[in-house]
Amino acid sequence: MDSLDLLMGGFQQALTLENLFYALLGVFLGTAVGVLPGIGPAMTLALLLPVTFAVGPDCALIMFAGIYYGGMYGGSTTSILLNTPGESSSVVTAIEGNKMAKKGRAAQALATAAIGSFVAGTIGTLLLVLFAPTVAGQVVKLGNPSNFALIVLAMFAVTAVLGTSRLRGFIALFLGLTIGLVGGQTGQARLTFGNPLLADGIDIVVVAVGIFAIGEALWVAAHLRRRPLDIIPVGQPWMSREDWGRSWKPWLRGTALGFPFGALPAGGAEIPTFLSYATERKLSKHREEFGKGAIEGVAGPEAANNASAAGTLVPLLAIGLPTTATAAIMLLAIQSYGIETGPQLFDTEPDLVWALLASLFIGNTLLLLLNLPLAPLWAKLLQIPRPYLYAGILFFASLGAYSVSFQPFDLAILLVIGLLGLAMRRFGLPVLPLIIGVILGPKLEEQLTTSLQISSGDFSTLWSEPVAAIVYAFIALALVAIVASGLRRPKPAAPVEEKEEVSA
Amino acid sequence: MTPTRRTRRLSATALLVVASLLLSACGVTRGGDGEANRRLSMYIPNSPGGGYDLTGRAAARVLEDEDLSGRFEVTNVIGAGGTVAMQRLLNEEGVDDLVMSMGLGVVGATYTNESKARVSQATPIARLIEDQEALIVPKDSPFQTVEDLVAAWKDDPKSVTIGGGSSPGGPDHLFPMQLAKTVGIDPQQVKYIVYDGGGPLTSALLGKKIDVGTSGPSEFEGQLKDGSLRVLAVSGEERLETVDAPTLKESGIDMTFVNWRGVLAPPGISDESRERLIEMFTQMHATKGWQDAVERNGWIDSFATGDEFKTFLVEQDERVESTLKELGLA
Incomplete structure (x- = not known):
């Protein structure tokens, strides 16, 4: 319980008025940039780096950690209300969250996201306190073959969200994979049509905003005259007992998925949100509600993305290894104070580390206090008359797409993808598989090419690592279970083995 | 009316964010006129937090804080390893209030992205720092x-x-x-x-x-x-x-072998403008603020201007081209 004593010392340090102010500023800024699509926590931190000249290291780090956690939460607000995901990690939230909002349950969606983020962030930070010093050395043993296997697992889970028509689901998935191919990341320019602005590929925020927000706005505009407006009902402002009952398990499962992925060198926040969504869909007692606004589909992924933010800090603090762009900039900030990062950080700067960890708990609490009362207020935003609301959404979406890389060209891409989104709605293609294809396709390819490059083309490298072998064995078992349950019953129910996914 | 109030809340939030980002990213305001108050633009060929961004913004900040220039408008022109920014700089022929931070990586990127833009076509201003491999x-x-x-x-x-x-x-x-x-x-x-x-x-x-x-x-x-x-x-x-x-x-x-970073200006600017920009960066190099920034970031000072930098740039361009040609990448 040594760690807990040190943590208490950290609380004493972090609970000064000045540090509380920076923590509050951090979560507020983080929430705000999370709300704005395109401006992510990484870019905010980079622009705020000069702040480190002016304030002490503890203040700066406390604020930065607040921005990181806040950004993970803030992205969900626009996903739910406006169908405009601010970050790639909150794309999944838009699927069920926005459907809930349209049924008048925006406040509940926002509340389950806020409380889920709090629960996951708190448990994640606790795991970080307990395990960071011991486990961090292990994560580097996972090489590209293991990462590849984990992404294959995510792809496999995705087939669960393909929707009722497998054919349409696969069409959408392959459209997404094609968009993911654009660019020259492999050294060979593909689908760039000689345009250097396409050489870095199409940013996922531009794709998500185009498909969700622009596609939807065009769709509504196309039907505005022909159909009477469905008035969005004004729902209850708070979560009911049933909402709580349906949320708490997804929160915990989302945390269990998000934390380890955040700690992995190639993990990040997107894969666990997909896995969480697929898991909840399989395990839910209200499976018929999925695609129409199931609260589990918001609670799980939102918990997963916040837990992954905590997980990211494990390798960062324990061995000085950044696994995301945001973490890399936090590392830069630490180094600009002349503090040596690496395994010795816990020994040389214990005050700083424990004050930071304590402030994560504080930041998390502030985040909940800040966002929970706002949920019913935000929900009223949807009462704006439809033309104004969609004008606002279009403005917001364009701003977000532009601020990804400040290129007007991205606005043209946004429009093209928006038209694709309109066509997909017209022909009944589900949008989630497309987004998943765009995000996972390039990752899958990168891990595969690097694995094979290192092994000089020997395919057996793919199952040479224990984690990879376990993941493949699990996929094989799940396949057998699905086929077996399909043989036993004509209408298959959820195979019990799927529960294992949580620990995989 | 309710709708206006809601929209106002939304735009107020957005404004607040933008304002706080601006406030914290910028230095102090200043008055006076003349050279020290002239506004300048800077292109940065990669994203915030990247190498050219850190060097470029550090230089802009010192120039502003030491009253050597007016306010900088810093723009991240992202794409194709810096090729997009390089091309944009070359398109701004004769524009004398624009500089771009760049380095060895941009030289290589122009070849691997099969661009016609060459760093040697721009006006060399100064090499600032280097880093060993x-x-x-x-x-x-x-x-x-x-x-x-x-x-x-x-x-x-x-x-x-x-x-x-x-x-x-x-x-x-x-x-x-x-x-x-x-x-x-x-x-x-x-x-x-x-x-x-x-x-x-x-x-x-x-x-x-x-x-x-x-x-x-x-x-x-x-x-x-x-x-x-x-x-x-x-x-x-x-x-x-x-x-x-x-x-x-x-x-x-x-x-x-050194990895270096420096500053370029668009092609076709007058000798006067070139001298003025070189003088500005020479003065910046002498300030304590810049030396502190170099130390804080662990860079190595390798200041060179004018013809020395020009010769170096041409030599680097040729060396990179021959290496990449041999690999079939240029």
Whole structure:
């Protein structure tokens, strides 16, 4: 319980008025940039780096950690209300969250996201306190073959969200994979049509905003005259007992998925949100509600993305290894104070580390206090008359797409993808598989090419690592279970083995 | 009316964010007129937090704070490893209130992206800093010295896996290729793995997924300090104070390689404008603020202007082109 004593010392340090102010500023800024699509926590931190000249290291780090956690939460607000995901990690939230909002349950969606983020962030930070010093050395043993296997697992889970028509689901998935191919990341320019602005590929925020927000706005505009407006009902402002009952398990499962992925060198926040969504869909007692606004589909992924933010800090603090762009900039900030990062950080700067960890708990609490009362207020935003609301959404979406890389060209891409989104709605293609294809396709390819490059083309490298072998064995078992349950019953129910996914 | 109130709340939030970002990113306001109040623009060819961004913004900040220039409008022009920004700079022919931060990586990117833009077409203003490359190995690597590495490498080039944090054409890629050529290995035979920056590269080295890493040593400060990674040699003319390792020359390999960053202006500006910009950066270089920034970031001062920088730029352009041509990448 040594760690807990040190943590208490950290609380004493972090609970000064000045540090509380920076923590509050951090979560507020983080929430705000999370709300704005395109401006992510990484870019905010980079622009705020000069702040480190002016304030002490503890203040700066406390604020930065607040921005990181806040950004993970803030992205969900626009996903739910406006169908405009601010970050790639909150794309999944838009699927069920926005459907809930349209049924008048925006406040509940926002509340389950806020409380889920709090629960996951708190448990994640606790795991970080307990395990960071011991486990961090292990994560580097996972090489590209293991990462590849984990992404294959995510792809496999995705087939669960393909929707009722497998054919349409696969069409959408392959459209997404094609968009993911654009660019020259492999050294060979593909689908760039000689345009250097396409050489870095199409940013996922531009794709998500185009498909969700622009596609939807065009769709509504196309039907505005022909159909009477469905008035969005004004729902209850708070979560009911049933909402709580349906949320708490997804929160915990989302945390269990998000934390380890955040700690992995190639993990990040997107894969666990997909896995969480697929898991909840399989395990839910209200499976018929999925695609129409199931609260589990918001609670799980939102918990997963916040837990992954905590997980990211494990390798960062324990061995000085950044696994995301945001973490890399936090590392830069630490180094600009002349503090040596690496395994010795816990020994040389214990005050700083424990004050930071304590402030994560504080930041998390502030985040909940800040966002929970706002949920019913935000929900009223949807009462704006439809033309104004969609004008606002279009403005917001364009701003977000532009601020990804400040290129007007991205606005043209946004429009093209928006038209694709309109066509997909017209022909009944589900949008989630497309987004998943765009995000996972390039990752899958990168891990595969690097694995094979290192092994000089020997395919057996793919199952040479224990984690990879376990993941493949699990996929094989799940396949057998699905086929077996399909043989036993004509209408298959959820195979019990799927529960294992949580620990995989 | 309710709707207006809601919209106002939304735009107020947005405004607040933008305002706070601006406030914290900028320096102080100033009055007065003349040269010190002239507004300037700066292009940065990569995203916030990247190398050119750190150098460019540090320079802009010092220039503003020391009243050497007016306010800077800094724009990140992102795309194709800097090629997009380079092309935009060349398009601004004759514009005399614009500069761009850049470096060796941009030179390579113009070739690997098959662009017609060349850094030698722009007006060279100043080279600001440089950074050495290092050959980094895990703690228990069989290679104790560069000689060990070169012997094994010559024996079977494919047996040594090298990883770096930049894509083909970038410093971490050019360095092992030029090293291979110097010691008599066909660069085409070199097994080079691209990692997405210093983080993934560190993780691959610690996990012993690759044999050697090529990158600037400052990214591995923590790991070098605690001994989990070692440096076999550094690539510059002289040893680094912070790294206990010989130079390549001391190890009997006649080669130096530096990753550098500097500032360019658009082509076709008048001699007067060129002199004015050079003078401005020369004054900046002399300030304590800049020297502090160099030290804080672990850069090496390598200030050069005018013809010296121009000659250097042309030489670098040719050297990069010949290396990439040999690899079939240009």
